[in-house]
Amino acid sequence: MSRHKLVKALDLDEELDDFDGGAESDYGEEVGAEDKEQLRLGTAKVRAVLGPEVSITDKEIEDSLWHYYYDVDKTVNYLLGQRTNSQTPKKTKKQNMDAEVKKPDAPFSIADFFSDSPWLNIPEDRRGEILIEPLYPRGKLLGGTSNPDGAPKSKLAALAAARKKKENQRVEDGQNATSSVALLDKLGHKPRQAKSDNALNLSNPKPSSAITEQTVNEQPRKYSRRKSKGLESPQNDQPVKEGFIRSHSLASPDIEKKPEITPTAGPSVFARTIFGAPTVSQQHDIQTSNRYVLAPDTHAEFDFTGPSPDDIVTKAQNTKGPTKKSHKQPPQPSSGDKSVNAVVQGVGDVTIEEHKVRGKTLDVVAEFERSKPKNAANFVVIGHVDAGKSTLMGRLLYDLNVVDQRTLDKYRKEAERIGKASFALAWVLDQGTEERSRGVTIDIAMNKFETESTSFTILDAPGHRDFIPNMIAGASQADFAVLVIDASTGNFESGLKGQTKEHALLVRSMGVQRIVIAVNKLDTVQWSQDRFDEIFQQVSAFLTSAGFLAKNLAFVPCAGLTGDNIVRKVDHPQASWYTGAPLISLLESSEPITRALEKPLRMTVDDIFRGGVQNPLSVSGRLDAGNVQIGDAVVMMPASQTASIKDLEVDSEPAEWAVAGQNVILHLADIEAKYLKSGDVVCAPSAPIPCITSFIVKILAFEHITPMHCEVHKGRLHAPGRITKLVSQLDKASGAAVKGKKPRMIKPGSVARVVVEVDEQVPLEQGGRVILRAGGETIGAGLVE
Amino acid sequence: MTDRRRMNGPSGGTAPPFFASSLTSKTASPTQRTRAPDELRKIFLKTGLTPSASGSAYFELEPSTPTAASKSLASKAPALKLTCTVHGPRPLPRSAPFSPQLLLSTRIKFAPFAARYRRGYIPDAGERDLAAHLDTTLRGVLISERWPKSGVDVIITVLEGEEDDPWNKGHLNENERAGGWGMMSILAGCITVASAAIVDAGIDCIDLVTGGVAAIVRQPTAPLQVYLDPCPSDHEEIFAACMIGYLQTRDEITELWTKGDIKASTDGHGANSMGFEPLVDQAMEAAVAARLVLIEAIKESTGMKVQTSRIGHPKNAAS
Incomplete structure (x- = not known):
């Protein structure tokens, strides 16, 4: 039986009767004392007539008596007539009603209610009107007293009160709205009832707040929920994993999925500045338990389709054993294990990249000895700026026919054009345009010439003090040095204070032991022997003090521009006092230097x-x-x-x-x-030079040395660094540390041990010679320890 | 292409200076996750941020470690702050071709100061990628047939975005920038905030879409486990992560983005304890939790609207 028929069957008159009856009981209070007495007597009489077997309550009898004005006979007839219907009609109606309303255990659903009606064409009788009650002020009695209890009510007010009371009672009992519930009420109430039933059925009762929310979600739904059957079907033959159960259950009502609390945070400081002061609604008290109901379960059901744990273990044992062995005894081609084979294969595939260049792998030292080489010597030409170093060397090369006449003529012509005719010889070595235009050697010039016994390499160093680093680079390659001194008046003296001195000290600290002193430009002083002797004495005194041995010094008077006493002996009458050899023979007499052939490259x-x-x-x-x-x-x-x-x-x-x-x-x-x-x-790759940032040097100080910034020079290499520590001052003769306090400053000329740090790594090893310079001045030179 | 109209900052990174104290202090080491695996960071969500827009919302994830714990600025734990504005639906310009449905355009932009790595003003590849993801997510919820010949712009600004590793050693490589793990939680936040703003704008949707992230993570002491709402700087190593855009009442997914190697995480520990589906399920749960916040925020804003205008019933206006 469909619902609407049931609703139709309701007899509204009956319903209203019910209320009249209810109201009547109120009137009962007004029954007078003599009426009561009559009722009591009437009841006793009726009971006597009816007999004890008929079970009728006193109330019914009294009602009937009241109705028939205490006529006992009529009352008995009425009551008996009722009995034949087995029950009072009023009761019957009421009970039927109850049964019918309660019967459908299944929840009332709107979908069912409208199931047979076409979409957008609902029959009239099933339509309901939703009325939103206007917000009137709460109803109060007009002109009533302020005390609602004591005053007698009007009939209408009493009826309303009775209704309200009844309604309340019904709600309290948890009963369904029954007799007096209007159609609209039913539509409104029924789904809710069904829902709470639903909630009770589930094992997880929701918090009450969730209920209201769910109603928000569910009631206005217009679209059918998509079941996730598609997901389920492929998994049918496999054991369903827990995750799937969960995701599937999501499709059905999501009550059990609901986390208990919302992870709501209060606004941060930043957010507060945007939104202003927090409103009341924002001040949720954040609950301390941060757990959601759904803890993720990490243990999934075992998947039986895969290998069992035992299988995995045995497989691992099988594979591991042989692989380990293969490390110890390399190739085992007979082993059938794939992984081992792969390893062997991999090792076989590895090729060590060969050098593209193939050498003859000669025994170089033996070859060198077999070649019976000429005596070879590198010498660096040093001296004060404009002492005539380059010119002297140019003349040497010209006289030895290394440079031909034509080239020199060309140089002469060009030099004359720019008004520097005397520089023509220097241009043999000074090739750069800037060097030529300025008339100053800037970088080391290298040239080579041979005599019958020796092959020489000239390293022509710049004399200008701005180019000392270049000079150091050249000097580091030299076996011995040629110190050129300008003999002309005034220039020697300035030279001795200037680069003559500095260069001499530098080459000494670079390890040069032998030095040939060419006293140049003697033609300008008419080959004066006195001048030569004066220079000889001063320079030899200085060089000896700088650490050169007297036997390693050789002096020769010469004139670079004219070429006297360089290759050929001087034939000038004024120079007859000099009986010694010319410069070239002094160079040749340099003894061969022992080479470190066997050391690492x-x-x-x-x-x-x-x-x-x-x-x-x-x-x-x-x-x-x-x-x-x-x-x-x-x-x-x-x-x-x-x-x-x-x-x-x-x-x-x-x-x-x-x-x-x-x-x-x-x-x-x-x-x-x-x-x-x-x-x-x-x-050599076998013994690469170490790269270091900090090292100890034994230095000879040229200037006052304190812990200071300096530049470290070694050959071509120069790196910024600093002297960080003065370790000790050393005795010049013995080399032992001078006892006493740690030195705070090192005086020029003294030897000391200092710690030097550089910013970048520099290749240096023990025995390497370094020069320390600061502010364009050489402050010290020494040996790395 | 360069943007000549603005004074652009340096295009490369400008790392804030590191002071010795912050490097030596304990906070310098990567923070440990203090939340339970299934615990999300607290979310602050509020609609109606921008009065001039049709709809707007502000979204904030609290930092995973409380900022009070770390003293220096440099070691501040990353938080997530997003704003979203929705403009429209508004009529398409005359020049635009006819469209029978609502044209959605999404734009995600990191503020230049959003992360340690400074961004330019023109969206880079990573931002455009996120926007494309967001576009697909929202396309699935909007009932666009109801708005022919109109367009809607969803613009998200990331005010503060988390980085994978705030302690990276000075260099960030390009692909990491485009899509690190942190991008996933940013996108999840973007989805949630966009959803809130769309509701605020009153555009018809079939459901509320929210984003959730879960990741398979190895913690130094614990075995592999799935963590909800992972914060990349909290974890030692993330194997795989999954971002989902989820409609709870319809049980539908409009966006799914997974990353990483799930296989690699399972191989180490035998058995199939970690799989793709459990990861997706966990991400779904994160999305469900975010939805609660979303609903609350919408309720609140709707309540305020009703209070001010006194029209309609809250229930009718809610969705």
């Missing part, structure tokens, strides 16, 4: 350049120690990059090998130019 890079199409990257320099040949692998420090030597030139001639002391050009392969800079050191 060291070469300070002097220059980096592109050595031609075939050789994209070449470095030049002098081999400080060791030997090298084509095909050798070398390490560039401090970049720590390996390279191989593709080709080799010794003194600009192609060669297959080179030894210490030779000036070489190495053509490199397998390295990029970015790793190279001048001052780097080419090393």
Whole structure:
């Protein structure tokens, strides 16, 4: 039976009767005392007539009596008539009603209610009107007293009160709205009732707040909920995982999924500035328990489709054993295990990259000895600016026919054009345009010449004090030095105070022991012997004090511009007092220097350049120690990059090998130019030079030394650094530390041990000679310890 | 393309100076997660931030570690602050071709100061990617047939976004910037805040969409586990993460973004304790939790609207 028929069947008159009855009981109070007495007597009579077997309450009898005005016979008839219907009609109605309303246990659903009605065409009788009650002021009695209890009510007010009371009672009992509930009320109430039933059925009762929210979610739903069956079906044959159960259950009412609390935070300081002061609603008290009902369960059900744990273990044991073995006894081709084979295969595939350049792997030292080389010597030409160093060397080269007449004539012509005719010889060595226009040597010029016994390399150092670093670079490559002194009046004296002195000290501290002093420009003083002697005495006194041995000093008077006493002996009558050899023979008499051929390779890079199409990257320099040949692998420090030597030139001639002391050009392969800079050191890979930032130096001080900033020079290399600590002052003769306090300052001329730190790593090793300079002045030179 | 109209800051990173004290102090080490695995960071969400927009919302995730604990500015734990404005639905310009439905355009922009790495004014690849994700998410909830010939702009500004590793050693590589793990929680926040702003604008939706993130994470001491709402700086290593845009009442997903290698995380510990589906489920849960906040925020704002205008019933206006 559908609902609307039930609703139709309701008899409204009956319903109203019910209320009349209810109201009547109120009137009962007004029954007088004599009426009561009559009722009591009437009741007793009726009971006597009816007999004890009929169960009728006194109330009913009294009602009937009241109705029939205490006529006992009529009352008995009425009551008996009722009995035949087995029950009073009023009761029957009421009970039927109850049964019918309660019968559908299933929740009332709107969907069911409208199931057979077409969409947007609901029959009239099923339509309901939703009325929103206007907000009238709460109803009060007009003109009533302020005391509602004591005053007698009007009939209407009493009826309303009774209704209200009844309604309240019903709600309290939890009963359904029954008799007096209007159609609209039913529609409104029923779903809610159903819902609370639902909630009770579920194991997890919701917090009450969630209920209201759910009603928000559920009631106005217009679209059918999509069931996640699609997800479920492929999993049918597999054990359903917990996660799936959960996600599926989400599709059905989401009550159990609901987290207990909302993770709401109060506004931050920033948010408060945006929104102003927090309103009351924002002040949720944040609950302390932060748990959601749904703890994620990390233990999923075991998946039986995969291998069992035992299988995994045994498999692991099988694979592990042989792999371990393969480490100990490398190739086991017979082993069937795949992983082992893979390892073996992998090892086999590894190829060590070979050097592209193949050398002949010569025994360089033996080759060197077999070649019976000419005595080779590098010498650096030093002296004060404008002492005539370059001119002297130019003349030397010209006289030895290294430079031909035509070239020199050309130089002469050009020099005359710019008004510097006397510089023509110097231009043999000073090739740069700036050097020529300024008439000053700027960078080391290198040239080579040979005599019958010896092959020489000239390193023409700049004399100007701005270019001392270049001079240091040149001096570091020299075996001995030629000190050129300007003998003309005034220039010698200024030279001795200037770079003559500094250069001499520098070359001494660079390790140069032998020095040839060419007293130049003697033609300007008419080859005066007195002048020569004066210079001889002053200079030898100074050089001896600087640490040169007297036997290693050789003096020669000469004139670079005219070429007297350089290659040929002077034939000037005024110079007849000099009986010694010319400069060239003094140079030749230099004893051969022992080379560190067997030591690990060291070469300070002097220059980096592109050595031609075939050789994209070449470095030049002098081999400080060791030997090298084509095909050798070398390490560039401090970049720590390996390279191989593709080709080799010794003194600009192609060669297959080179030894210490030779000036070489190495053509490199397998390295990029970015790793190279001048001052780097080419090393043997077996013994690369260490790169350090802090080291102890035993120095000879030229200036006052305190802990200070300085520049560290070593050959081409120069790096900014600082003297951090003065360790001790040393005795000049014995080299032992002077006892006493730690020195706070080191005076010029004294020897001390200091700690030097540099900002970047520099390749330095023990025995390396370094120069310390600060503010354009050489402040000290010494030996790394 | 360069933007010549504005005074652009340096395009590269400008790392704030690190002071010795902050490096040596304990807070310098990556923060540990103090929340339970299934606990979200607290969310602050409020609509009606921008009066001139049709709808707007402000979203905030509290920092995973309380800021009071760390003393220095440099070691401040990352938080998430988003604003969203919705303009529209408004008529399309005359020049635009006819469109039978609502045209959605999304835009996510990091404020230049949002992260340690300074952003330019023109959206970069990562921001455009996030916006595309958000677009697909919102497309699934809007009932766009109801608004022909009109467009709606959803603009999100990230005022403060978390980074994967605030302690990165000075360099951030490019792809990390485009889509680190932190991007997932940012997107999840973007979805939630956009949802709130769309409701605030009164645009018809089939449901409220919220974002949630879950990740498979290895903590130094604990085994692999799924964590809700992971904060990348809290965790030592994140294997995989999943971001979801979820409609709870309809049980639908409009956006799913997973990242990482779930397989790699399972191999180490045998068995299939971690799988794709559990990860998605956990992300869903995070989204469900965010939804509660969203509903509360909407209720609150609607309540205030009703209070001020006294029209309609709260229930009718809510959704």
